[in-house]
Amino acid sequence: MPAPMPDISRQYQRREQLTMLALAFPALLMILLLVVLPVGWLAWQSIWHDGFTLENYRRILAEDIYWRSFALTFEISLTVTVLAVLLGYPIAYAASIVSRGWSIVILALVVLPFWTSVLVRAYAWLALLQRTGVINQLLRQLGLIDAPLALVHNTFGTVVATLHILLPFMVLPLYATMQKIPRDLLQAGASLGAGPVLTFWQIFLPLSLPGVLAGCTLVFVLSLGFYITPELLGGGRTVMVSMLVSRNVELYDQWGAASAVGVVLLLAVAAIFFVVSRFVPLDRVLGQR
Amino acid sequence: MVRIVAQPSATQRGRPLDKGGESVDIRSASKHYDAVRALDNVSLNVAPREFVSLLGPSGSGKTTLLGILGGFIPPSSGSIHFGDRDVTLLPPHKRDIGVVFQNYALFPHMSVGENVAFPLRARQLPKADWPDKVRAALAMVGLAGYESRGISQLSGGQRQRVALARAMIFEPRLILMDEPLSALDKQLREAMQIELRELHKRIGATIIYVTHDQREALTMSDRVAILKDGKLVQIDKPQRLHDHPADSFVASFIGEASLLPVRRADACSVVLGPAILRSTRPVPDGDELMLAVHSEKLLIDDGAGDAARNRLTGKVTDVVYQGESLRVFLQLADGTSLSLRQPSHYEAARRIPPLGGELTVTLHPEDTIVVPKARP
Incomplete structure (x- = not known):
């Protein structure tokens, strides 16, 4: 039997693969150094203290404060996510249907707060919401309340400030998705007899769902790990997971315990993504289709 | 109806x-x-x-x-x-x-x-x-x-x-x-x-x-x-639309027409360079008139047929083979150019002279369409 001809396209392919690998190398190195190694070190710390130990994890499971903190963190994140959809969807919708000039104005207003630091914005909310703050004083002068409302140093204040900071992460992916919905489809809906309400529910809303999911994922994950805002506006009573981590390190010098909390949070998020991805094609939602 | x-x-x-x-x-x-x-x-x-x-x-x-x-x-x-x-x-x-x-x-x-x-x-x-x-x-x-x-x-x-x-x-x-x-x-x-x-x-x-x-x-x-x-x-x-275009824009848009500037001679004829072309249609008034010549309406002159047919002579500048037909480009003595279509069979192709050769084509007065020039 004659030997098969060597396929020169094979050689070409191999060369191309090497080029791609070389181009991706700096990014891979960066991820290895800045993500894989630290996370690995974190996991290692949580199970190694003069020998293998699960003491840190046992404590998380056993102690009430950890449970409550995790529950509170998820509760706040979920609240923030739901509110962000409710507030962000109309903003993104408005930006996607008005003329180009106005949509730039709307988006600029959404993104503008990004230019101030998170710390400054948290203090600004403190000034607005505290007992002698602008809102309480205004309400009292109007005679609507007798005693100042507790707007801050609790879950409410934390949710308000976190929502404010994370809203752009909801609006921008929503706007990106909505803007790509062909206007033809809405015109077609109208021409086929559907009024504005039906056109919205049957055509616009379903086609904007990928943006809703992308925004929810971003906001939820980011608020899970929020630190400065709940620290300042929670007033010590709203202890989120990130604060447990920092306290373990700063107050008790317990690196192992802090690492264990971090690992549990990471696993929880991974589990959530896994469950969600069973129902929703996340790769299609988050990536370019 | x-x-x-x-x-x-x-x-x-x-x-x-x-x-x-x-x-x-x-x-x-x-x-x-x-x-x-x-x-x-x-x-x-x-x-x-x-x-x-x-x-x-x-x-x-x-x-x-x-x-x-x-x-x-x-x-x-x-x-x-x-x-x-x-x-x-x-x-x-x-x-x-x-x-x-x-x-x-x-x-x-x-x-x-x-x-x-x-x-x-x-x-x-x-x-x-x-x-x-x-x-x-x-x-x-x-x-x-x-x-x-x-x-x-x-x-x-x-x-x-x-x-x-x-x-x-x-x-x-x-x-x-x-x-x-x-x-x-x-x-x-x-x-x-x-x-x-x-x-x-x-x-x-x-x-x-x-x-x-x-x-x-x-x-x-x-x-x-x-x-x-x-x-x-x-x-x-x-x-x-094809046979009675309102102006030169319609004539150029419908069908495949060459547009040649002509001068009005009288109610039923126009002047194109040295030639006088007769039309059975009333020639419109106006200074700026165009002759719309559909490429399929030009026939190669074989000496036979109606003596009343208009005749145009020019040099062949290009012949384009387009499958079922040939498109022949002619340049008239005054520099204007027009094109005609010939079915691509042997008889027709044989009558086309080589590039640079002279060719006389005929246009029936019924097909001689004069339109006002459209405003640009």
Whole structure:
């Protein structure tokens, strides 16, 4: 039997693969150094203290404060996510249907707060919401309340400030998705007899769902790990997971315990993504289709 | 005029639908965008059951006019009437017309069946009636049994058919089509043109059809409206447009015509360089006249035939082989050039001299079309 001809396209392919690998190398190195190694070190710390130990994890499971903190963190994140959809969807919708000039104005207003630091914005909310703050004083002068409302140093204040900071992460992916919905489809809906309400529910809303999911994922994950805002506006009573981590390190010098909390949070998020991805094609939602 | 309607074959495929057509009356419609006049005082009457094409180059205002008819674009002035309804200010979803969009505008998150049923949902028809109607509409466009397919699984031609079925399922008496075939390849496009014509006869609806393809317009339409720079230049039957163009723009847009500047000699002849050409049609008045010579109407002079034929002599500058025909370019003594078409068979090809050679062609006075020069 004659030997098969060597396929020169094979050689070409191999060369191309090497080029791609070389181009991706700096990014891979960066991820290895800045993500894989630290996370690995974190996991290692949580199970190694003069020998293998699960003491840190046992404590998380056993102690009430950890449970409550995790529950509170998820509760706040979920609240923030739901509110962000409710507030962000109309903003993104408005930006996607008005003329180009106005949509730039709307988006600029959404993104503008990004230019101030998170710390400054948290203090600004403190000034607005505290007992002698602008809102309480205004309400009292109007005679609507007798005693100042507790707007801050609790879950409410934390949710308000976190929502404010994370809203752009909801609006921008929503706007990106909505803007790509062909206007033809809405015109077609109208021409086929559907009024504005039906056109919205049957055509616009379903086609904007990928943006809703992308925004929810971003906001939820980011608020899970929020630190400065709940620290300042929670007033010590709203202890989120990130604060447990920092306290373990700063107050008790317990690196192992802090690492264990971090690992549990990471696993929880991974589990959530896994469950969600069973129902929703996340790769299609988050990536370019 | 006697019209033959309701042939028995109309009921065999699909349904016995002939709800008749809606008449359309466009009265002095204009649309201005700041200083730009996208549509400039256009008036147009479309009879029930008529198939009218809006033909023009891009920017001629044809799509603007369709948008105004569909209710997507509010006119700056003028009014639109469907039958005896004034619909000028009526929103699209209350106009009860079918629209087929250029890129089909099928809903990507719905199946074929859901897409086609959408107008029924919008009209809140009982759900029990949907499957039968959807089946009939899909059968009519040759897609029986495609209900559960996804839109992304369809070819371009199939998407086109789904869009048609969706626009026709609620039996509108007026259907607007915005270059619906432009995304298809040539063969499929020509097949669909014939199918659309058939379909039009069967459902009896009035159709207003936007295209930039003159052949398509001539093939399908009862009448063709030619638009240029937002103005209606001429509306006529295809053959009239071809043989009696209103001006040099229409002559250049319909068919394949060479335009040569001529001078008026008298009521039935013009001067072209040294030659005098006679025409059986009345020559229009005016200083700037053009002779519109359709390339298929020039014959190579073989000395025979009518002595009254006009004769033109020039040098052959190029011969282009185009499959079924040859296109021969001639340059006349005064430098102007024109082209003629010859069927590509041996006899015809033999009569064409080599490049640079002299060739005399004849043009019958019946085919000698003189038009006023269009304003640029």
